[in-house]
Amino acid sequence: MSTLLVIDSAMAGRVIGRGGATIKSIQHDSGAMVKLTNGDTADTKNVKIIGSEDEQRLAKDMIEKIVGKLLRSDTISTPPPPPRRQARGGGAGRPRTIKRDESPEEKINFSDDVWEEVLRENKERELELIKSLPPIIKDFYVEHSQVKAMSDEEVQSFRTAQNEITVQYVVGAECFRPIPKPIKTFEHAFSSYPDIMKVIKKQKFISPSPIQCQAWPIIMSGHDLIAIAQTGTGKTLAYILPALIHLLQQPTPRNKRIGPSVLILGPTRELVLQIHDEITKYLHNNIKVVCVYGGGVSTLTHQQLIQAENPDIIVATPGRLNDLVGIQAIKLEHVSYMVLDEADRMLDMGFKNQIELSLRHVRPDKQTILTSATWPTAVQHLANYFAKNPLHITIGSLDLSTVDTVTQKIIILEEHEKEGWLDNFISNDLSKNDKVIIFMRKKTSVDKMYENFNSNNIACRCIHGGRQQADREASLADIRNGVVSILIATDVASRGIDIHDISLVINYDFPLNIEEYVHRVGRTGRAGKTGSAITLFSKYDKLNASPLIGVLEKSKQPIPPELYTMTSQ
Numbered sequence: 001m002s003t004l005l006v007i008d009s010a011m012a013g014r015v016i017g018r019g020g021a022t023i024k025s026i027q028h029d030s031g032a033m034v035k036l037t038n039g040d041t042a043d044t045k046n047v048k049i050i051g052s053e054d055e056q057r058l059a060k061d062m063i064e065k066i067v068g069k070l071l072r073s074d075t076i077s078t079p080p081p082p083p084r085r086q087a088r089g090g091g092a093g094r095p096r097t098i099k100r101d102e103s104p105e106e107k108i109n110f111s112d113d114v115w116e117e118v119l120r121e122n123k124e125r126e127l128e129l130i131k132s133l134p135p136i137i138k139d140f141y142v143e144h145s146q147v148k149a150m151s152d153e154e155v156q157s158f159r160t161a162q163n164e165i166t167v168q169y170v171v172g173a174e175c176f177r178p179i180p181k182p183i184k185t186f187e188h189a190f191s192s193y194p195d196i197m198k199v200i201k202k203q204k205f206i207s208p209s210p211i212q213c214q215a216w217p218i219i220m221s222g223h224d225l226i227a228i229a230q231t232g233t234g235k236t237l238a239y240i241l242p243a244l245i246h247l248l249q250q251p252t253p254r255n256k257r258i259g260p261s262v263l264i265l266g267p268t269r270e271l272v273l274q275i276h277d278e279i280t281k282y283l284h285n286n287i288k289v290v291c292v293y294g295g296g297v298s299t300l301t302h303q304q305l306i307q308a309e310n311p312d313i314i315v316a317t318p319g320r321l322n323d324l325v326g327i328q329a330i331k332l333e334h335v336s337y338m339v340l341d342e343a344d345r346m347l348d349m350g351f352k353n354q355i356e357l358s359l360r361h362v363r364p365d366k367q368t369i370l371t372s373a374t375w376p377t378a379v380q381h382l383a384n385y386f387a388k389n390p391l392h393i394t395i396g397s398l399d400l401s402t403v404d405t406v407t408q409k410i411i412i413l414e415e416h417e418k419e420g421w422l423d424n425f426i427s428n429d430l431s432k433n434d435k436v437i438i439f440m441r442k443k444t445s446v447d448k449m450y451e452n453f454n455s456n457n458i459a460c461r462c463i464h465g466g467r468q469q470a471d472r473e474a475s476l477a478d479i480r481n482g483v484v485s486i487l488i489a490t491d492v493a494s495r496g497i498d499i500h501d502i503s504l505v506i507n508y509d510f511p512l513n514i515e516e517y518v519h520r521v522g523r524t525g526r527a528g529k530t531g532s533a534i535t536l537f538s539k540y541d542k543l544n545a546s547p548l549i550g551v552l553e554k555s556k557q558p559i560p561p562e563l564y565t566m567t568s569q
Contacts, residue, residue, distance in 0.1 A: 002353045003056045004074045005047040011067040012036060012045040022066070030059035033360060044071060050353050052326060126364045134252040136336040138222030138367045140245050144188040147181050147217075155181050162210035166394045167218070170226065174389050180217035183208065189216040189241075196241055199282045209234030211395050216242060224368045224387040228375050229395035230522055236278050236498075239264075239339050239369045246337045246367070247312050248285055254312060259331035262313040263338045263362065265321065265355065267345040269293040269469055270476060272315045274498055275341065279313060289313040292330075294320045295469040303329035318346060318354035325358045332361040337369075340386065344372045344379050352382070359386065373522075374515060405525035406505075408533045408552060412562040415538045418508060425506075425534075426458060426486075434503045435479065438488045439520050441509035446488050449508075453486070460486035491516050499523065507535040514547035542566035 007015065015036065016023050027034050032051030039046050049059045064070060150158070159165035159182060169175045183189045186208060190196040208216070211229050215238040218225050229235055247254070247261040254261075266272040276291035283289065290311040292302045302320065306329055314321075314330065324330040338359070340346065346355065368387045372379050375394075383390065413421060422438070430436065440446050443464040450462040461475035461484050479487045480499055487499075491511060502524045511517050517535075524531025537548075537560075545566035552559050 002051075003049040003060055005049065005060065005063060006039055006071040006073075007045050007047060007063075007067050008071065009039070009043050009045050014066050015047065015063055026059055026062050030062060031055040032059040033356065034059055034063075050357055130363065130365050133363050134250075134257070134334065136250055136363075136365065138246070138336075139220075140242075140249050141180065141217055141220035141222075142192040143180070143217070144183065144191060147183055147188050150181050158182055158184065159214070162213055163396050165210055165214050167214055168392055170383070170387075170390050170392050176389065177221075177223075179391060180221050180223075182213040183217055184213065189220070193245055195284045196245065196282070199284060200241075203281065209238075211235055211393060212238045214393050215239070218391050218393070219367070219369060220245065222367060224390035225370070226383050226387060226390050226392045227369070227371045227395075228373070228393065229371070230373050230518070233395055235371045236275060236341070239341075239371070240275075240279055240282060243313065243337050243339070244282060244284070244287060247287065250336065252334075257334045259334050260311055260314045261334060261336055263321075263332065263335045264313065264315045264341060265318055265339065265346065266315065266341045267317065267349050267351065268492060269295055269317060270463075270472065270492070271342060272317055273473065276315045279315070287312050289315065292316045292320045292324060293469075294323075297469075299323045299327065299329075303327065306330060318351040318358065321358050322354045325361060332358070333363060335362045335366055337367050338362060338386070339369045339371070340382070341371050342373070343370050343382055344374045344376060347376075347378045347382065352378075355382075356385070373519065404555065405529065406521055406531045406533055406555075408521065408535070408555065408557040410535050410537050410548070410552070410558075410560050410563065412537055412560050415540055418536050418538075421536065422506070422508060423456075430504075432485075434485060435482075435499070435501050436486045436504045436506060437499070437502055437520075437523050438486065438506045438508050439511070440488065440490060441511065443490060445509065446490055449488050453488070458486065459484045460488060462488040463492060464490040465492050491520070498526070500526075501529070502526070503529075503531050505531070505533040507533065510535060510537055510541040510544055514544060514551060517544075517548065518551060537563070539566070542569060 014022065015026075015034075017025070023034055023036070026032075030051070032049050032055035035048045035050075037046045037048065047063060049056045049063075051059065060073065159167070162182070165182065167179055169179075184207075186197065186200050186205070189208070189212075190200065210233065211227060212234050215225060215227055215235075219239065219242040225239075227235055227238065243262045243264075250257075250261060264272075264275055266275055272291055272293050276289060279289050288309050288311040290302075290306055290309050290313070292306070292314060294317060299320070302324060306314075306324070316324075321330065325332065340355070346352075368390070370379075370383050370387060370390075411421070438449070440449060443466045446462050446464045450460065453460045461478050463472050463475045467475075475487065476499070478484050505520055505524050507517070507520060511520060521533045524533060537545075545563045549559055549563055549567065
């Protein structure tokens with residue numbers, strides 16, 4: 001939740017103040033974050049206020065005292081509320097502009113010079129803050145002799161062979177150091193860290209995934225990193241193992257640090273639980289990790305857990321993290337390693353304000369890792385905000401495409417024919433060895449299908465955002481452990497949920513956009529295994545026919561002629 005104020009451009013300078021003094025005072029006294037941007041018209045400016053309700057209200061009152069009556073004031077949430085109806089009669093209820101005369105002494109120009117002064121002073125304050133905090137070390141990388149011996153030609157050849165790895169500094173970044181060469185084996189990355197090698201060997205991995213080959217030397221060298229790769233490519237382990245080394249190697253003893261050293265944010269309860277479970281496989285040296293999320297556990301319970309455990313690592317959803325930071329159950333001042341996992345999904349779910357609000361408390365010289373399956377403008381802005389001089393890894397193409405380990409089949413049929421097709425498929429074509437996710441668009445549809453399957457003695461589980469957290473966790477556990485082989489789900493399970501050995505995805509309903517189609521299909525064909533995806537496509541889905549054709553063409557999958565017909569309708 002945030003507040004958007006619209007003010008006259010002529011008043012923007014008054015909000016900023018000389019050298020930025022006024023806006024800094026507003027932020028300091030209210031506790032809110034205040035941002036000025038260009039308005040919808042040349043004579044207006046937007047003032048965005050981010051913070052708790054009390055902080056927003058206080059900042060708004062302070063700004064209104066400076067500028068007089070506001071042109072407009074909106075409370076913004078995600079998704080945005082429906083537009084209000086205009087009040088009838090004489091313009092009642094409409095915002096009014098009240099202008100007041102301004103003396104030459106009062107007037108302050110809204111200029112680039114003022115903004116440069118604000119930025120310079122912010123930078124100075126940031127440096128003062130860093131000096132007041134315990135020192136941190138981010139570079140722990142010891143380049144293996146075999147990696148050091150690789151020529152530029154060998155490096156490029158290896159990156160190309162590893163699913164077209166591309167790595168570069170983000171456009172506009174200040175490039176200070178050479179880009180680390182990729183590693184080829186676990187020993188290349190962790191030979192200097194025997195405890196890490198020991199836990200890796202327990203997992204019986206054969207070789208690092210492409211993103212791990214390039215991400216490990218980059219992160220362990222202390223770089224900020226933006227990693228763009230589809231789900232199922234090993235992104236989680238790419239940041240977990242360096243995180244463990246990072247927190248153990250800091251000069252400040254762990255018992256002297258205030259709060260966690262590592263903070264990992266994810267969009268859903270299921271994903272943060274999965275990250276937590278993955279981290280626990282590699283814990284050593286008494287490292288403690290706590291997972292916090294909304295829904296199933298109260299804020300008070302989480303506060304008690306954090307106080308009891310005093311964790312080194314916290315994995316959280318943005319909303320619950322905000323709650324706990326607000327009541328000072330979590331202190332983030334000593335976080336030196338931060339991960340924003342599935343950043344595109346977090347933005348899709350409207351968590352931008354919560355992320356910005358909580359992470360104001362994290363030290364500015366932290367190391368930041370951002371992962372995403374896509375690279376839209378909103379994710380780029382988030383990366384610019386939190387990462388400093390980051391390296392950018394892309395695995396494969398930035399164009400939307402599915403992995404080549406999944407065979408995709410599109411079945412064109414009428415909407416009312418779907419249920420009969422599914423019943424027939426489950427009865428006659430589904431193998432006993434198949435593990436299946438059936439995706440549907442609505443929660444009510446999932447519940448109805450679940451009841452239908454149960455009445456026909458078909459063992460299954462279901463998951464959607466309306467179910468209790470305990471039920472969701474139990475359903476995921478049962479499909480993972482083989483208690484049942486069918487999971488019916490909404491798109492809450494389409495991203496970040498790693499269920500091994502899913503052999504088939506059925507898109508009973510086509511998703512709202514092509515990005516979700518790619519993520520659904522990505523639930524199978526993971527970790528080098530093959531899988532299949534069957535999509536039921538009706539005339540109601542024809543708006544997605546053209547983008548679906550594009551994905552199928554890139555993936556070299558068969559395209560029904562009816563899809564081409566739909567694109568012309």
